[in-house]
Amino acid sequence: QQQVKQSPQSLIVQKGGISIINCAYENTAFDYFPWYQQFPGKGPALLIAIRPDVSEKKEGRFTISFNKSAKQFSLHIMDSQPGDSATYFCAAKGAGNMLTFGGGTRLMVKP
Amino acid sequence: DGGITQSPKYLFRKEGQNVTLSCEQNLNHDAMYWYRQDPGQGLRLIYYSQIVNDFQKGDIAEGYSVSREKKESFPLTVTSAQKNPTAFYLCATSDRGNYGYTFGSGTRLTVV
Numbered sequence: 001q002q003q004v005k006q007s008p009q010s011l012i013v014q015k016g017g018i019s020i021i022n023c024a025y026e027n028t029a030f031d032y033f034p035w036y037q038q039f040p041g042k043g044p045a046l047l048i049a050i051r052p053d054v055s056e057k058k059e060g061r062f063t064i065s066f067n068k069s070a071k072q073f074s075l076h077i078m079d080s081q082p083g084d085s086a087t088y089f090c091a092a093k094g095a096g097n098m099l100t101f102g103g104g105t106r107l108m109v110k111p
Numbered sequence: 112d113g114g115i116t117q118s119p120k121y122l123f124r125k126e127g128q129n130v131t132l133s134c135e136q137n138l139n140h141d142a143m144y145w146y147r148q149d150p151g152q153g154l155r156l157i158y159y160s161q162i163v164n165d166f167q168k169g170d171i172a173e174g175y176s177v178s179r180e181k182k183e184s185f186p187l188t189v190t191s192a193q194k195n196p197t198a199f200y201l202c203a204t205s206d207r208g209n210y211g212y213t214f215g216s217g218t219r220l221t222v223v
Contacts, residue, residue, distance in 0.1 A: 032210040041217070041219075042217065043117075043214030043216050043217050044154075044201070044212075046213075049211060089153065089154065096161065097142065097161075097205055097207065097210065098159070099205075099212055101154045102153070103152075104152070104154075106151070
C-alpha cells in the first residue's frame with residue numbers, strides 16, 4: 001500500500017485566511033512526511049517536514065498536523081498571502097529512502 | 112537549483128526523434144530520480160538510480176531510457192517509442208542521511 005491520497009485538488013482562499021490541505025496514507029512503515037511547494041515552471045522545493053513521533057510542527061505561518069492513529073497529516077497555512085499561491089505536494093518516505101507523493105493541491109490566494 | 116542543473120530549460124522534439132535531457136548534480140548525493148509532470152498533474156516516477164551503474168524502472172518507464180555512469184550525472188533519453196512526450200521533466204536527488212529530495216528546475220519538452 002504505497003499510495004498517498006491528497007485533498008483537495010484545488011483550493012481558493014482569501015488573503016489572510018487559513019489554507020488547509022490534507023493527506024492520508026495506508027503504509028504504516030512510512031517514517032517521514034515532507035511537504036513540497038512548487039511555483040509554475042519551477043521544481044518543487046521542500047517546505048516543511050515531520051516525523052511520526054511528533055503530532056505538530058510549526059515553521060512560521062506553516063504548520064503540519066500529524067495523526068498517527070488515523071494515518072493522516074495536514075498542512076495549515078495561516079494568514080495566507082497571494083505569494084503562497086502555488087501547487088503543494090505531500091509525500092511519505094518508505095523503504096529505500098523513496099518518497100511517495102500525493103497528487104498535489106493547487107492553491108490560489110485571492111487578494 | 113540547490114546544486115542540480117537541468118538542461119536545456121526548453122526542448123523541442125520532432126516526431127520520431129530521440130532527445131536527451133541532462134541532469135547534473137554537485138551535491139554528492141547517491142540517489143537520483145526522474146519525474147514527469149503533465150499540466151495540472153502530479154509527479155510520476157520514470158526511473159531512479161540509488162548507486163552508480165545501477166538504475167530501476169519507475170511507474171512510467173516505457174519509452175524512456177537512462178544511464179548512471181557517474182555519480183554526478185543521470186541523463187534521461189526520451190525515445191521515439193514515447194508517444195506522448197510533451198511534459199515537464201524534473202530531476203531530483205537524495206542522500207542517505209537526508210530524507211528529503213532536492214529538485215532541479217526542470218526541462219519543458221514539447222513535440223513539434
